Structures are given as C-alpha cells and as structure tokens.
Amino acid sequence: MPPPRTRAVTALSAAALMAIVGLGVSACTTSxxxxxxxxxxxxxxxAGGSGNPGSDAVSSITKERVxxxxxxxxxxxxxxxxxxxxxxxxxxxxxxxxxxxxEGYGVRxxxxxxxVDRDTVFxxxxxxxxxxxxxxxxxxxxxxxxxxxxxxxxxxGFALADPxxxxxxxxxxxxxxxxxxxxxAGDELEDLGYDRADVLKRLRLTPLGAFRAEENYTxxxxxxxxxxxxxxxxxxxxxxxxxxxxxxxxxxxxxSRFDDFTASKNHAVGHVPLNGTWQVTSLQRQPDAQSxxxxxxxSAKDMAAWLKLVLAGGSFGGxxxxxxxxxxxxITAQFxxxxxxxxxxxxxxxxxxxxxxxxxxGLPSISHSGAFAxxxxxxxxxxxxxxxxxxxxxxxxxxxxxxxxxxxFIDLAQFGEPRQEWWKLANAMLAPLMxxxxxxxxxxxxxxxTPAEPLAAYAGVYDNKYFGAAKVTxxxxxxxxxxxxxxxxxxxxxxxxxxxxYRPYHENAPPGSIxxxxxxxxxxxxxxxxxxxxxxxxx
Numbered sequence: 268m269p270p271p272r273t274r275a276v277t278a279l280s281a282a283a284l285m286a287i288v289g290l291g292v293s294a295c296t297t298s299x300x301x302x303x304x305x306x307x308x309x310x311x312x313x314a315g316g317s318g319n320p321g322s323d324a325v326s327s328i329t330k331e332r333v334x335x336x337x338x339x340x341x342x343x344x345x346x347x348x349x350x351x352x353x354x355x356x357x358x359x360x361x362x363x364x365x366x367x368x369x370e371g372y373g374v375r376x377x378x379x380x381x382x383v384d385r386d387t388v389f390x391x392x393x394x395x396x397x398x399x400x401x402x403x404x405x406x407x408x409x410x411x412x413x414x415x416x417x418x419x420x421x422x423x424g425f426a427l428a429d430p431x432x433x434x435x436x437x438x439x440x441x442x443x444x445x446x447x448x449x450x451x452a453g454d455e456l457e458d459l460g461y462d463r464a465d466v467l468k469r470l471r472l473t474p475l476g477a478f479r480a481e482e483n484y485t486x487x488x489x490x491x492x493x494x495x496x497x498x499x500x501x502x503x504x505x506x507x508x509x510x511x512x513x514x515x516x517x518x519x520x521x522x523s524r525f526d527d528f529t530a531s532k533n534h535a536v537g538h539v540p541l542n543g544t545w546q547v548t549s550l551q552r553q554p555d556a557q558s559x560x561x562x563x564x565x566s567a568k569d570m571a572a573w574l575k576l577v578l579a580g581g582s583f584g585g586x587x588x589x590x591x592x593x594x595x596x597x598i599t600a601q602f603x604x605x606x607x608x609x610x611x612x613x614x615x616x617x618x619x620x621x622x623x624x625x626x627x628x629g630l631p632s633i634s635h636s637g638a639f640a641x642x643x644x645x646x647x648x649x650x651x652x653x654x655x656x657x658x659x660x661x662x663x664x665x666x667x668x669x670x671x672x673x674x675x676f677i678d679l680a681q682f683g684e685p686r687q688e689w690w691k692l693a694n695a696m697l698a699p700l701m702x703x704x705x706x707x708x709x710x711x712x713x714x715x716x717t718p719a720e721p722l723a724a725y726a727g728v729y730d731n732k733y734f735g736a737a738k739v740t741x742x743x744x745x746x747x748x749x750x751x752x753x754x755x756x757x758x759x760x761x762x763x764x765x766x767x768x769y770r771p772y773h774e775n776a777p778p779g780s781i782x783x784x785x786x787x788x789x790x791x792x793x794x795x796x797x798x799x800x801x802x803x804x805x806x
Contacts, residue, residue, distance in 0.1 A: 326628025328653040328683040330362075336366045336679035341677050344372055347690050351375045352545050353644070353663035354538050357384040357567035358672065359592035360573040361582050363654040375535040375662065378547050387658035388520050389532040389550060389707040393521070393562035393638030394645045396489060398440060398512070398573060399504075400597045400620030401589060403496050403589075404581070405511040405518030408590025411499050414439040414597075414619060417632045422495035434473075442619035443481045443602040447475040447778035449799050453487030454557075459734065460753015463556045467491050472733045474799055477644075482604040482617065489620070502661055504559055513587050516576060525555045528564035535662035537642015541778055545663060552641040552774060559658075561587050561637065567660060570647070574656035577633075578649055597621055598633050598651065626650070628681045634673075634786040638665035638776050640701060648673045655680060667693025703779030705795060707768060717764040719788075723745055725765075729791045729804030737791060737804045748784060751792075759784055771795065 316664040337360055344358065355373035357624065359366060371383035391398065407411055411470050415437045418425050427446065428435045436499040452473045453466040461469070474597040489586075513521045520531065522733040528534055529551075535549040550696050554562040572583065577598065580588030597619040604622070605615030616623045621633045630653060636646040642664040649656035658671040678685045683724050703709065719725075722741045729737045738749040739759075746759040748769055757769035772778060776795065783794035789806045796802035 289532075294475065295476055305521075324629035324652075325578050326630060328630075328650065328655055330681050332680050332683055333362050333367065333655065336676050337678055337685065340368060340672075340676060341370070341372075344672060347668050347671050348373060351663070351668040352540070352689055353604050353666065353668045354489065355387070355535055355663075356659060356672075357383055357385055357387055357389065358660075358669065359385065359571040359574070359640040359658050360676070361571050361578065361654075364575055364579060365744050366568075366571040366575075369571055371567065375508075375533070376547055377538060377545060378536075380411065382408070383535060383662075384533070386520060386533055386566045387737050388528060388531045389564055389645065389662060390528060390535075390537070390554070390637045390643045390667075391563040391645050392554075392561050392637060392643045392658050393486075393649060394635050394637040394658075395559065395561050396442075396637075397633075397634050397635045398490075398560045398563050398565075398648070399493055399508065399523075400618075401573070401577065401594065402508045402511045403442075403598050403619075404594040406496050406500055406507075408581075408593035412438060412496050414442075414593075416495075416499075418492055418495045418497070421489065421499040421578050425467060425491050425495070428471055429478070432475060436478070437638065438492040438496065439596075439619055439743055440479060441485070441488045441615050442597075443604070444484045444488065445479045445602055446485070446488050447478045447480070448473060448485045448488045448511065449476065449485040450485065452483075452799075453483050454492055454775055455796055455803040456734070456751075457487075457556045458775055459751025460769075461556070463490065463494070463558075464488075466556060468495065469733055470718045473536045473801070482602065482615075484601065486557040487647065489560045490557045502518055508563075512573070512576075513569075513586075514585055515586075516569075516572040518565065521554070521565040521569045523558045525553050525558075525564075526561065533566075534564070535660075537639065538663045539640070539778065540664060540666070547640045550641055550772065552639045552643065554639075558592055561639075565660075567658060570658040570660070574647065574649060574658060576597050577626050578651055578654050578656055579645035584633070597695040599623060626677065626681060627686060628679065631678075635706070636665075636670060638697075638700075640664055640774055644669045646670050650677070650678055652681075653680075666701070667695075667697040670697070703781065704775075705781040705783070707762070707781045707783060708779055716762060719735055719761045719765065719767075725786050726806045729806045731801070731804040732803045734796060734804070739791070748793075757782075 354377050360368035369385040371387050373383050375381045382775050403405050408692040440446050456466045467539040480504045499505045500507050508523045511608045538545045540549045576583045580591040581594045599618050600616035600620050600623045602617050603614050607614040624632050626632050630650050634648040638644050644661045646669040647658040661669050670692040674689045675685050726741050727741050740747050748759050759767040762768050767784045769782050786793045791804040793802045
C-alpha cells in the first residue's frame with residue numbers, strides 16, 4: 268500500500284520543494300560582473316568579515332530586480348489563483364530588513380465571502396517546524412539545551428524501540444528526521460484521537476530503522492524534541508513559543524494553540540477540492556497534538572517579522588533575539604536528507620527544521636513547505652546572503668499554488684525572468700499527493716462476492732498494543748467499526764468473503780479513500796493502519 272498522501276505532503280519540502288525552487292535547473296551563465304554585486308557583498312546583517320568565503324554565485328539580487336519582481340507579484344498571484352481555484356492567499360516579501368510587500372487576495376471562506384488581507388491568520392502546517400526551530404535556537408543560545416542534548420535528558424519518559432537509541436537520540440536527530448522512526452510514525456494515532464502524551468508514549472512500540480542513516484519525516488519525533496526543550500525551559504510549548512518568539516517580534520496574530528486560531532475574527536478556514544469544485548472543509552484540522560510540527564497559525568504580516576529575524580541571523584529591530592551561533596546550525600546543511608541518484612544530480616540537504624539548498628544561480632537558500640489535506644498550503648523561501656525572503660499562505664489543500672508563487676518570485680529576483688512554468692510544475696508534482704488511499708480506492712465492487720458469515724460472527728472487541736481497541740458491533744443490517752479514544756466510527760460494507768470496507772475521511776485519508784477490514788478467525792486486519800505491520804487486532 269502506498270503511504271498516506273498527506274504525510275508525504277507535509278514532507279514535500281525536503282524533496283519536491285527543492286525541485287520546485289529550481290535546484291535541478293541549470294545555472295545562469297551570466298557573469299557576476301554583468302548582473303551586479305556578488306552574493307555576500309549585496310547585503311549583510313552584521314558588520315565585519317568572518318573569513319567565510321560564502322557563495323561564488325553567477326546570479327545576484329539587485330534592488331531593481333527585487334522591485335520588478337514585487338511589481339509582478341499581483342499579476343502572477345491572479346494567474347495562479349485563476350488556474351488553481353484556491354479561494355484565498357496572502358503573500359509577504361522582505362528585503363534587506365524591510366517589508367516591501369504584504370497583501371491578501373481572495374476570500375477567507377467561500378461561505379462568507381470575507382476578504383483576505385495581510386493580517387488574515389492562516390494555519391501554517393509544517394512551516395511550523397521552521398518557526399519552532401527558532402524558538403529552540405533561542406533556548407540553545409541561553410544554554411538551556413544544546414542541539415545535541417539527548418531528548419531523554421529533559422523528557423525522561425520518552426523511549427524508542429531500541430534502548431541505546433533512546434539514550435542517544437538528540438534534539439538535532441529529531442529535527443533532521445534521522446531517528447530511525449518510520450515516516451510519519453504517530454500520525455495515524457493522532458487521526459484516531461490520541462493526544463500528544465499518548466502518541467509520544469506509544470512511539471516505543473513502533474519498529475525502528477537505522478539510526479542516523481536516512482531521513483524519515485516524522486511530526487511526532489520532532490514534537491518529542493520540542494517537548495523536551497519546553498520541559499527544560501519550564502513552560503508548555505505554546506507558552507515558550509510566545510515568550511521566545513511571538514512576543515519579542517510583535518507577532519500579535521501568531522499562536523501555537525488551535526483555540527487562538529479559531530478565536531481570531533480574521534482567520535481563513537480550510538477548503539478542499541471535491542469533484543472539481545472548492546468547498547469549505549467539513550472537518551477542520553486540529554493540530555494541537557503535534558503543535559511544534561504543524562500547529563502554528565500566523566499572518567503574512569507576522570511572518571514577515573520572522574523572515575527578518577532569520578535573515579538577520581537572529582537580530583530584530585536592532586536587538587539580539589536569538590544567538591547567531593545557535594541559529595546558524597538550524598539554517599545550514601547538517602544532514603543529507605535525500606541522496607542524489609546520479610552523478611549529475613543534487614542531494615537534498617537539511618538543517619534543523621529548515622531545508623537548505625542552492626539556487627540555480629548559486630545563491631544559498633533555505634525553505635520549507637507545509638500542507639494539510641483538510642485545507643492548507645504554505646511555503647517560504649529565503650536567500651540569506653541577499654536579505655530576501657518570501658512567504659505564501661493559502662487556505663486550500665496543497666495543489667502547488669504557494670510554491671509556484673514563491674518560485675516565480677525568486678526567479679524574477681535573480682534572473683529578471685522565470686526559468687520554468689512554475690504553476691504547471693508545482694501542480695503536477697503535488698497533485699498526486701491528494702489522491703485517495705487504499706488498495707480498493709476507485710475499484711468497482713465484485714459482481715459475485717463470496718458471502719460473509721452472519722454479522723454477529725464478526726462482532727466483538729479486538730485489541731492492538733499500538734492502536735488500542737477496535738470494537739465491531741452489529742448496527743441493523745451492517746457492521747460498525749469503532750477505533751481509538753476519539754471514538755472514530757466507520758460503517759463497514761461487505762466486499763468479498765471476510766473482507767469489508769470502510770471510508771475514512773481525515774488528515775491522512777483524502778476524500779475517496781477506502782480501507783479494507785479483513786476478518787481472519789480471531790484477527791482483524793485494518794489495511795490503512797497496517798503499512799508497517801502494526802494493523803492486526805486480536806479478539
């Protein structure tokens with residue numbers, strides 16, 4: 268079975284985004300002398316030299332090109348919105364410590380028709396990881412923790428399947444997704460209604476791959492690292508984020524609590540495409556369980572302040588907020604997240620909560636995307652040596668709109684022209700991620716199925732060490748399946764013999780998804796929970 272698409276969506280910035288921002292495109296051949304100032308000379312947040320040779324870029328950013336790229340933004344936003352149908356979005360651009368653009372487009376909700384502006388609050392999804400990394404960097408600078416502090420030092424109840432890994436896995440390991448946990452371990456528990464504490468406790472029951480050998484993107488692994496930092500600081504994660512980042516930067520519309528998002532009178536609701544038409548989602552994404560990984564909500568105006576902080580190496584408004592030597596590891600390459608598959612390919616690199624790369628013109632870049640299948644698509648790209656950054660927030664499921672706008676802008680700022688048809692590329696790369704999951708999705712039911720046993724023969728409580736109990740009951744002429752503490756109830760439809768189907772709809776199961784429930788004697792196997800062999804329940 269292919270992995271649930273939305274889990275891949277939240278991880279797309281580690282691979283797909285790097286292609287979208289142009290890392291695979293051949294570099295510009297124009298000389299630096301012909302295009303203006305070289306990379307490091309163009310702008311620097313601090314005075315003096317460090318001996319770091321920086322980048323030897325063949326492209327550079329000039330005020331004139333940035334101005335032209337900003338002027339072109341509204342027209343391209345309209346092009347992408349018309350092509351994608353995304354109901355609303357906001358964009359902010361920062362250049363050399365100034366917000367040079369911050370606008371909203373479209374509507375917060377197709378139901379109300381209220382307009383988006385630069386203060387409209389959007390859910391950030393996995394862009395939260397990068398925001399949260401700066402929260403941690405401040406604690407690193409204060410000496411509360413180090414990036415290489417083992418998680419169990421301050422979160423002693425945390426454990427993985429291997430006792431040695433448990434004792435040695437660090438904050439840095441989990442922020443680079445190299446713990447050995449399988450991709451998106453714990454997300455399926457969140458879908459069933461488990462809270463943060465329950466999910467983190469159950470991670471020890473999952474199979475563990477090689478430690479520090481490869482990237483497997485995990486929201487709850489990263490959340491465990493953030494939770495350990497919060498414990499060391501003596502605050503909960505949302506309060507720590509407020510104290511370390513949102514308050515000193517004046518990010519008054521930003522929060523790491525879902526209730527604050529919904530309480531905002533100017534927030535954008537999620538939309539999903541159903542049968543070719545965008546609709547307000549019937550199920551609002553509630554990400555508090557994985558708040559450090561996906562629970563931040565913010566506006567374009569507020570995110571511009573954060574871009575300034577990162578681009579200035581941890582300073583904001585002339586004040587040192589985050590120690591530069593604590594922030595630098597987060598925004599520079601620490602791990603090969605995606606090895607190159609050919610001699611002329613480029614590897615994916617990651618810092619701590621940031622993806623790190625080089626543009627086609629040779630300029631260092633940092634980026635990340637975020638997405639919820641239930642109605643969010645976000646991205647940012649920064650060119651630190653140039654003091655340039657863009658953030659795009661949308662209230663639609665990920666279709667590539669945010670990535671296309673950011674990539675087009677970065678191209679115009681470097682080269683004065685686009686290097687790709689960005690909307691077509693981004694949409695083609697992301698569209699498959701929203702496809703229904705399940706082996707039987709889209710397949711017709713058998714014409715002459717083998718009859719099932721009497722329904723009562725399947726009724727009972729089936730236990731699973733990782734997922735908890737699954738209860739099967741007879742409800743009139745059909746069976747119902749209830750799983751998890753959230754009492755998720757799925758009607759079961761007979762398919763063939765002991766195979767029944769259910770139709771989940773949640774963050775990791777887009778519309779049209781179909782799961783198999785297979786009864787085998789005293790066992791019940793739930794296909795969509797069995798990707799890693801954990802989906803067998805015993806009566």
